[in-house]
Amino acid sequence: MRDAVTSLIRNYDATGRYLDRDAVDTLKAYFDSGMARVQAANVVNANAASIVKQAALTLFEQVPELIRPGGNAYTTRRYAACLRDMDYYLRYATYAMVAGNTDVLDERVLQGLRETYNSLGVPIAPTVVGIQIMKEMLKAQLAEAGISDPSFVDQPFDHITAELSEQDV
16 A cells, blocks of 8 residues: 555656656645644544444435335345445545545456446345435534645545446546
């Protein structure tokens, strides 16, 4: 798993360049947001179960056919699988958020996921909605925790939804 620093250095090393002003600015921005990223990880750690549960409830309010007979979250087993997957997305998005890099999502979560969901008949659109709900819930909790600019949260969640979606969300 790479982070923002190792990815930047790797790219510059591959082209045989010294770190220029753009690289230094990128590193500075990453380090300046470092404490906020760690605080965000603490917020997720303390509230993960609640975030997943509330996001699922919100999703099922928006798309109630998922929990009706024949829906993909109908039956206890399917409902639990939905919550499990949402928890995975939240956990790995947190790793990517702290790292400032989405490589861990590609390596550990997204490779072949859309194809797997399609083969299992798991609807992708509600999955994308659920991920975006978690993102907005986390950003609200970070604002309550005093993090003035939680925009770094967008990158990992938006990356997941863009990769899952047939088109940009």
